[in-house]
Amino acid sequence: MPLVTTNEMLKKAQAGHYAVGAFNVENMEMVMAVIKAAEEMNSPVIMQTTPSTVKYAGLDYYLAMVRTAAERASVPVAIHLDHGSSFELAMQALRTGYTSIMIDGSHGSFEENITLTRRVADACLPSQISVEAELGKVGGKEDDLEAENDSPYTDPQQAKEFVERTNVTSLAVAIGTAHGLYQGTPKLDFERLAAIREVVSIPLVLHGASGVPDDAVRESIKLGICKVNFATELRIAYSDGVKKYLAENPDGFDPKKYGTVGMENVTALVKEKISVCGSEGQA
Template sequence: MLTSTQELLETARRNAYAIGAFNVYNLEGVKAVVEAAEALQSPAMLQLHPSALKYGRSPLVALCLEAARAASVPISVHLDHSTSAADIQDALTAGMRSIMADGSPLPYAENLAFTRDMTALAHRYGAVVEAEIGRISGIEDGLTIAEKEAKMTDPDQAVEFVAATGVDALAVTIGNVHGEYKSPPRLDFDRLARIRQRLSIPLVLHGASGLPAEMISRSIQLGVCKFNVNTEVRQAYMATLAGQVCGDDEQDLLDVTQEAIAAMRSVIMEKIRLFGSDGKAHQHQTPYAAMLLHAQT
């Protein structure tokens, strides 16, 4: 069932688990996420990076929305890391009701202004808005952010930012990175605790690929209720394709795609269990369409 991101995050926060937001690029990725969520009776999020949106445009959005509607578990569809007002408008027009307005590459004042404007726009569509202050290092979908450019989220600044922009969720930078961790992760949990004490909105942690279980658990205890996952799922897909293409020349195309879906599904199921959302689908019983109808009456 297509469900509001806000409902997913608020329910997860109340019940001390987190929602997995998995980046998808095509039908195989969408099927892997939905099948994994259904197998474990878990809520989940289908997430499109701007590069995926540029590649698939409205047909890919329509695919994600229809897959969410047809799923037997709560699923929301989210635009990740968008720095473009035009792309955010396109996503909203195409039916997406959850977006990340990412002004983190900008100086703080410009980030605030961009996020405030995009939040006002998205809220006119009834959409949920995630934003970010601080900047996460690493590589995702070809975008590189050097360690020297990364900046931790300041707790006091976070309070000011949320109050000024009206965002619904905040992605925090506490030592997490996009892509692979080149050394053992070191997260600043004291910083996370201070942010949680000052803010009541849901907190998000990007760069969950490669984080050990104990760090995931502690982050959830300190208020994180959404984890973004991309790298490990994408690697499973690419490794399977490489192995199959270089193997049997007579392998059927659908057999290859089924293998790729199975490999991604396995990674996603592992993450769902790690985030503690398995078996929690029954806690999310309000389809998004019903929520919209209720809001209009």
């Protein structure tokens, strides 16, 4: 089926008290692996690319791969720009054909974040393309994105004002997760999340879920999270598959063979995450 936006996808998740998994893809094999998992679980799915991934091949390359996968798939698929780093990149993604766009103005001041986010939301409104923003700062490092670990969490009242003044369709909140690998077990601020949910009606997003215990992800969904991002774990799963094949077959040289093992790892992982998100059977 054609690519879809995340608007109805996340509204349906919000009404059904589950979340849609959003998976960062780096190559054709990961796209194919994520789609296979989504179809086997009969789940909607969101494919994501970050600015550094876009630099690697280009918005058009990733759109072409995901669009082809979506057209062959029996489940709803959206393609999302994750952590859009500028108004210009967001507009490039919009013109290229991305069906969901994140603009991350969280590194600026509250007012600067509002101004940038509103510009993107206004530009995307005529074509009804979904716009995600971030308030507060998710810590850690992923790709070229980095935030201090002591960055402030999302303030509920600021979140309410932010949504009202920007007209975004979803909001990523900072409640204790981080990008990349955790040094210990993250502790999420569920009380803060519940307070945000009380004053913000649009779908909420959890970034940095790789490494967060499954029970914590489930609890965050109960409290209003409708989209959960996974990136680092997918990269590790794919790379581990390739390493395993080459270790067992040192003379191997066919990318299809070690790529297949990497894909199998990613498919298995994505199926687990879809189950945790509760979106199985929701396509």
